[in-house]
Amino acid sequence: MTKLSVNINKIATLRNSRGGNTPNLLKVAKDVQDFGGEGITIHPRPDERHIRYQDAHDLKSVVHTEYNIEGNPIPEFIELVLNIKPTQVTLVPDAVDAITSNSGWDTVKNKEFLQEVISEFNRNDIRTSIFVDPLEKMIEGAKETGADRIELYTEAFASEYAKGNLEAVKPYTKCAQLANDLNIGVNAGHDLSLDNIKFFKENIPGLLEVSIGHALISESIYLGLENVVNMYLHKLK
Numbered sequence: 001m002t003k004l005s006v007n008i009n010k011i012a013t014l015r016n017s018r019g020g021n022t023p024n025l026l027k028v029a030k031d032v033q034d035f036g037g038e039g040i041t042i043h044p045r046p047d048e049r050h051i052r053y054q055d056a057h058d059l060k061s062v063v064h065t066e067y068n069i070e071g072n073p074i075p076e077f078i079e080l081v082l083n084i085k086p087t088q089v090t091l092v093p094d095a096v097d098a099i100t101s102n103s104g105w106d107t108v109k110n111k112e113f114l115q116e117v118i119s120e121f122n123r124n125d126i127r128t129s130i131f132v133d134p135l136e137k138m139i140e141g142a143k144e145t146g147a148d149r150i151e152l153y154t155e156a157f158a159s160e161y162a163k164g165n166l167e168a169v170k171p172y173t174k175c176a177q178l179a180n181d182l183n184i185g186v187n188a189g190h191d192l193s194l195d196n197i198k199f200f201k202e203n204i205p206g207l208l209e210v211s212i213g214h215a216l217i218s219e220s221i222y223l224g225l226e227n228v229v230n231m232y233l234h235k236l237k
């Protein structure tokens with residue numbers, strides 16, 4: 001069983017573009033869960049370009065499924081997560097000015113730092129996950145940090161799959177198998193979509209959770225547009 005955690009960053013992006021409260025992030029989080037979504041993911045970035053730190057606090061009382069907070073463990077982020085105590089924290093090594101997450105951790109080079117941060121979250125009963133590229137060495141390194149799970153960074157798979165290269169899933173299958181053997185849980189995310197998710201799931205043993213945002217919100221626009229245009233036309237008759 002693979003859980004779907006919906007990343008609502010893009011809802012906050014749209015809200016922030018007008019300065020008001022539309023679309024309402026908390027309503028969307030509630031609706032996602034009412035519609036069967038099994039988790040809510042947010043990735044507050046230091047510049048608060050989409051999710052604000054206050055949103056992360058406000059969502060705490062609304063998210064009754066799995067609450068996953070992603071981010072680079074800078075001191076402000078660590079403090080935020082320790083205050084909120086979500087179900088899971090996913091550590092992502094993104095630069096402040098990165099347009100989106102663009103690589104996994106080097107779990108070998110950063111082993112001691114990660115061990116330190118992870119043990120602090122573990123002491124607070126927060127499940128930990130580390131964002132990694134599909135490289136076996138990085139999975140072995142992740143195990144040594146004490147993390148409960150890895151999140152496989154799926155951008156490379158998604159872009160190759162879109163070109164028809166089905167072989168691109170192979171390193172992910174191998175790494176998931178290794179993670180299963182090492183008894184570390186497997187999550188995945190980035191650019192997963194309605195086009196690629198079924199194939200990905202079928203090829204990843206023990207896939208526990210996927211977090212999906214950019215494509216899912218875009219698809220919601222595509223699939224909802226006809227309905228809404230028609231509702232406006234009806235009112236204008």
Ligand SMILES: CC(=O)[C@@H](O)[C@H](O)COP(=O)(O)O
Binds near residue numbers: 009010
């Ligand atoms: C960790 C990850 O894979 C990202 O996809 C992320 O959570 C999305 O962040 P943005 O919405 O800021 O691109």
Ligand SMILES: NCC(=O)COP(=O)(O)O
Binds near residue numbers: 041070151188192211
């Ligand atoms: N962890 C990945 C995530 O939350 C969503 O990534 P994307 O679907 O917005 O690329």
